[in-house]
Amino acid sequence: MSLSMATPAFLIERNLDRCIHCQVCVRQCANEAHGYDHEEQRVYSDDMRCVNCHRCVVLCPTRALSVRQFPLEFRANANWTAEVIHNIYLQAATGGILLTGMGNDRPYPIYWDHMLINASQVTNPSIDPLREPMELKTFLGRKPEKIVIENGRLKEALPPQLELELPVMFSAMSFGSISLNAMKSLALAAEAEGTYYNTGEGGLHKDLYPLGHRTIVQVASGRFGVHPDYLAAGAAIEIKIGQGAKPGIGGHLPGEKVGREVSETRMIPEGTDALSPAPHHDIYSIEDLRQLIYSLKEATNYSKPVSVKIAAVHNVAAIASGIARAGADIIAIDGYRGGTGATPLRTRDHVGIPIEFALAAVDSRLRDEGIRNQVSLVVAGSIRHSADIVKAVALGADAVYIGSAALIALGCHMCQKCYTGKCNWGIATQDPNLTKRLNPEIGAKRAANLLKAWKHEIKEMLGGMGINALESLRGNRLMLRGIGLTDRELNILGIKAAGE
Amino acid sequence: MVGNDGWARPWELQGNHRREGSKRIPSGCAIAGMINRKGRTMSGVDAIQSIALMHDRSNGLGGGFAAYGIYPEFPEHYAFHLFFDDHKAREQTESFLNQHFNIELGGPIPTRKVVGISGAPLIWRYFAKPKLEQLRVAEMKEDDFVVNMVMFINERLDGAYVFSSGKNMGAFKGVGYPEDIGEFYRLDEYRGYIWTAHGRFPTNTPGWWGGAHPFTLLDLSVVHNGEISSYGANRRFLEMFGYRCTLQTDTEVMTYIFDLLLRRQGLPLETAVKAVAAPFWSTIARMPQAQREVLTAIRTVYSSLLVNGPFSIVLGSSQGIMALNDRVKLRPLVAATKGDLLYVASEESAIREICPKPERVWSPRGGEPVIGMLEDAMPKAVPAPPVTVCHL
């Protein structure tokens, strides 16, 4: 087939009055969208190759570049949109599954944006976090129903807990899907701000063992990189059942990304595809999960909390209840907007439910069953800013995981091409030419700054509500009001409408 | 709709449709409390006088008192005080009570006519003990059984509301200024070793008598000034332990928190206080290790019971009183002692009004409880004049 229907997605606009032909853009584009014509002694662009990652735009010293949607239009059709048509062309040409990266980008309602936060007026003073103490400390792990004190001492020590200085952790992103420098950035930021990052299913690189106490080590269906030292190194262990970007399916790290370091860390041969099965083949039911939870607890002498991460699916409340009863100390729920390095487009965009509903349903169910305090609830799946966090905590979350937001702090521009391995920002790639573009000292500083900024904002909003400790917001749904929601939606979220 | 005499008064709207509980009601208030640590009793006049001085801190939409040691002739009986919307509700409730309790005595609580108090429901009182066979069937301890019964009546029996259920103690409350409420209930005729008092300034009230303070459960009573920003978090945690917060008031939540921690979980009072008004993490970090571990455990396990926002409360029990401020002291609270007497109040003047020369007066720090316990676990109450009761 010689006929290709492919047309450019983006248009690179070069302001020739400003371009100095310095070739910075040429050197920085791993997709080779820019080139240098030696004969003409000038820089040129190839729109076909552009993924709109903005690397060239940001680095151009004369601001000569911009990128737009390619202005080519089909005859107006609200049903057969350009995207639908292009995807059919692509599949007709290749016969393959459509792949993409990051999270669901469809215009489904964003329920965070349909909730508003309360503030104090007159009857209750608001608190100024710059003058008064304001506490965000959060403990994740199983809480006993009560404590017993004998002779001024605890009769029994608490079960192991993760101690967070703010209710935000970096979500699971594996070494392989992201670069070691990206992992180092997150690990250092977690250390600096008193929180945790998560290895994902890619094992723990030897350079990161010194930060093991800030690491949640994941055990996923592929069991990559799982060995006694790995389990011992982490602060907590997370069993990954599913993730929001691809509920019900496994993972696939192509062999070209499995270089020496990834191969060593994952304990698989260099250059082989790393395939994670869709289910854990030793977990076909809830009692099997219980076995794995207790195997991991046994293996680590009950010294670390065990988390179970699932994707938010229709029956999430019942599943979460089962997980709590199976002995998990933390349940992590990833909503349908959760990001990833690579996922089938149709699964990403059409499977799962919003994290807001999943969280509300799970929190309510666990409370109805009187077991909410036995387990901590961590939610993920497109937490975009501090107000999302405040709303999540008010709905009932103990903490949130951030993935996309953390990567954006490191420089990600959401071009959704993680799966190509050509990330120009040095994040979702293993190409040594590209990974060195992310200096982990700078990355750590930026990720830590984001957490710092959010800490301040959360404190401002808490103070506004007249609350000086985050726990008083947890599950405090009276602090939320819905806007533009149906009765049914309000009911599921367990909140009143604005004005009520 | 029905007056205390049982006659219908259709112009005074009253009843379930105007009960509290459909909306959350924030309020500001005046509180006062006093205890004789030797267990000697005082008449209600002092309590009335003290709270009356803080007239401007309430707005006539609620006042009340709790008194301990007032029923020495029935020390082992649960003294149930109930509001009824009408006699039908009373009859229905009495048949329910008779089914589960042996009622020693029952009848209307004596009141007198007071200008400024109107729209009173039927106010009755019963001295009762649970029937043994009922306890056996329920497989419950006496106290748990009584709590369940109280919750059942308040939630399920239309037009009936138990507002006091302790032994040898009672709450007296209603809609009006507290001094008028005291007069109405003839509290000058009662003698108790502990009195707490409350004047309410709700920002929104249906004018229902049950909504006034104190709020009680068994012998625990709470008078409270403040608005709890953590209400939703506290309430949802308590609901996991079977509490039903039907009134949607902060005081109700506060009572249940102490009931859970003190009675059901058997925690010492100091520990319960640390859960409710927790020290800051920065303070905990400076403590010796053992203490730090205990406080960390309290804040970890009972994080949802931290009461956030401005409050001052007086918690009454048959063993003593405890006054407490929120941890940043956003509401007033003053304490004073003289001899065996401990006084607490929203304002110093309210104490000086009845105790002009206290030995010591201080303003407790946020989160630091003022505790006055009876020196003798079993108070030797001076016999009070017999209360007027009539047989069912």
Next chain:
Amino acid sequence: MRVTAREEYCAGCRLCEVYCAVSHSPYPADPVKAFRKSPHPPISRVLVEEQRPVSFALQCRHCTEAICVKACITGAMYRDPVTGAVRNQEERCVGCWTCILVCPFGAIRRDEQGKKVAAKCDLCAGAVEPACVKHCPNGALVVEGKGGGLKCM
């Protein structure tokens, strides 16, 4: 004091070269003019050496025992006794290229756009931070001898 490259973070973008050239041009604040106003692009005194994935920016090491100073036939090349920077006084330079011949790092370049002179890093004399360091997008260039470099948190 000198500028040192951290090879592991050099992205090979060569912005250091661009900004070095700009800052030594008649329009140090305007890259567009700096490049477009003269018939030849301005000369950078820093050069990125590259053999992918290895790349790093190289410039004068400002040697304590500077052989270029010793070799200079006119005495144009000198070492500033205060700052320790090795500089070329362009008005005395005759463009004989002896310094280029002897420099073991290849850090001196020929500037033949006007009068022939040897062009080399002068640590952006007078600037708080050399232009290459200031504009490196990845912290791959650090000033050494001033406790430079990014601090790890």
